[in-house]
Amino acid sequence: MDMGLTAYEKRDIALRVPEWDARACVQCNRCSFVCPHAVIRPFLMTPHESAAAPSDLPHVPARGGAAQGYDYALQISVRDCTGCGSCIQSCPASALSLIPRKASKNTPEQWEYLLSLPEKTDLFDPFTVKGSQFRQPLLEFSAACAGCGETPYAKLLTQLFGPRVYWANATGCSQAWGAAMPGIPYTIKKNGRGPAWSNSLFENNAEFCLGMLLSDRYQREAEKLRVEALLRAVPEGSLALAARAWLEGFDDAEASEQTAAALIEELEHCSSPHAAAVLQHKDHLSKKCFWMYGGDGWAYDIGFGGLDHVLASGEDLNVLVVDTEEYSNTGGQSSKATPMGAVAKFCASGKKGHKKDLGGMFMAYGNIYIAQVCMGADPNQLMTALREASSYRGPSLIIAYCPCRSHGLHCGMEYVQEEMKRAVEAGYWPLYRFDPRKEEPFVLDSPEPSLEYFDFLRGETRYSSLEKTFPEEAASLFAQSRENALRRYARYAALSRHRQN
Ligand SMILES: Cc1ncc(C[n+]2csc(CCOP(=O)(O)OP(=O)(O)O)c2C)c(N)n1
Incomplete structure (x- = not known):
């Protein structure tokens, strides 16, 4: 394809x-x-x-x-x-x-x-808003809705990691706009390199990504053995120098891209059968990075068991959850990410339970990098989180707030980034990072809520409609939701010694 x-x-x-x-x-x-x-x-x-x-x-x-x-x-x-x-x-x-x-x-x-x-x-610097945009997006002109909240995050990942990313995509909107066959929006650079993307089932996307990682690991280990055999056969000269440099940078994504290119150049001028054997598998010379990607229906609900299993494995892979707080692709059913009081399918009179704290649950492991981000509110915090997640040699989880047209933004989808900002200002969507490498791993990045919580809720049909259809339910659920948001903020603030000091 x-x-x-x-x-x-x-x-x-x-x-x-x-x-x-x-x-x-x-x-x-x-x-x-x-x-x-x-x-x-x-x-x-x-x-x-x-x-x-x-x-x-x-x-x-x-x-x-x-x-x-x-x-x-x-x-x-x-x-x-x-x-x-x-x-x-x-x-x-x-x-x-x-x-x-x-x-x-x-x-x-x-x-x-x-x-x-x-x-x-x-x-x-590519890990800045400005610098990232001088890199070619390797996701373009997709079939996503106008103003989609998911695609800007995915596009950004292709700009930062595109040529070396192995990408496991769960079923959902991200797969619907990501693979509207034959209209493939994932593309390649002039040198023919681009993301290796594939989609598996809703139930097993995390395991699918782990499988990609293990397969790549074994193939790269085999390539390493071939390079070592080559070095024994050709221990001197520029080829040997290039091979040693490649071995040294074996696990370094940035370095291995350059050392692999230099080694390939040398190999192409060498007649040894060992060189031919390495060249045959040259795709495995550069180090890859692994991202799995999907919506809240996948991560919070149906794929959660697999996500837990794979994150607990401690492997070096990354997760981006595009959280629309509902099953967007199949018409807006509620998920465990749907907050209290929101109207969605299966909860026409407002969701009764609280939103699942996915990041909080995974923080309990202690060895998973976790960030909750929102590009419209704090793009720099998003870039910091992506830099930290990609440099962490272990599992990383990024949970990204994604407004969706099915939320019914009263301001219209052209203000989608502004709506993201309001979500953070109201304390509805807190921003934080949990970095296991740090002595004080948790940092709350959101300022104190400055926007009235109800004003945020009333700006979206998924909430405002409840006030019309079930006003008493709305009053009670919104009050509980607000209370929960304020408590959660206080809990995070207490955790974040950094901010307190
Ligand atoms: C086990 C299973 N159940 C149901 C479906 C049908 N299905 C496809 S996409 C989707 C909703 C996806 O929601 P989410 O993960 O939140 O992603 P979004 O569409 O919001 O980006 C569902 C239920 C499926 N593919 N597999």
Whole structure:
């Protein structure tokens, strides 16, 4: 199956698309960070590349010391845009506005030209909002809803780890938009490298990911034996040097990417049968990272047993839970992630029990890295969590808040990132990190709640509808939910000595 086929769809469905005001732009890349469909992207150009660009391509001198001498362009693939407006509402400088599709000056030629340029990935730290967006997204133009809360997280993972990620995707929306066959939105870089993605059943996705990891481990160990045999046969010279460097960086993802490339180069000029044997399995030279991914229906409910088993194994794998607080893909049934008082299928008169504290449960193990994140509220905390999770040589669990159109945001899906912020400000969705490497592992990243809890609830139909249909239930459940949220915050604050000091 070919990767990246969605790039050929060009659905052209947006009536209004973003327009960039280059002079007002502060080049923070936040618009690209939040874009659910990877249609708005920043590019850096050398003076030579700017000179060769289509004459109507808008660009300005790049900001930021590292990019001095480069030009900056923000491009929109209008034919792939859904017109959700999330980028516009997330821009801190009002440098984007929605204009009629026909009035857009962005052309396919401009877009194609910018895509043809070499990536400038080394100028900024990739684990920052700005730096991450200069990396090619390897998830683009998916079939997700306009304003989807899940895809920006998944896209970000492909930007940070894409070429070396093995990705186990549970059934759910993430699989529905991730594999709307044959429209594959996962794509590859110019060198042919991209995420190795596969989907298994709802019930066994965690085990599926563990299987990927074990299979890769045995294949890499076998490759190591072949390289060691090669070294015994060819102990001197540049090939031997490259082989030793590869062995030294065997378990280091960044290093092994470079040492593997250098070794392959040497092997290609060597006639030894040992070299041919190593080359035959060259895909296993670079170290991979393992992510499993799915919704709350998978992680909190149906796949929970497997998730527990695999996280308890202590293996070096990572989990991203995109928590929409319901089974979004099958029409909004309640899950154990659905909070008290929310209306969902199977709880038309409001969920009676409290939301399961997935992170809290796994914290009890003590050796699992855990973070609860929310990109619209604190993107820097998200980047820190991803950096910490990926560097932790053990299991990591990231639980990400994802508003969904089925929540019925009164403000509309263009304010999806703002709604995330409100969830954190109200104390509805606390942000924290638990890092087993630290003497004080738990850090509460959320400030004290500053927004009235009920104001947040009343901004979404899944809650506000209860006040109309079952007002007494609503009053009681909302009050209990608020009480629970405040207690939870107090509990976390007490745990977080860091913040207290
Ligand atoms: C064992 C099993 N039960 C039911 C289904 C049908 N099913 C497919 S997706 C889905 C909902 C997924 O919800 P969630 O994990 O929260 O992901 P979301 O769609 O919200 O991203 C269900 C119930 C299934 N695939 N397997």
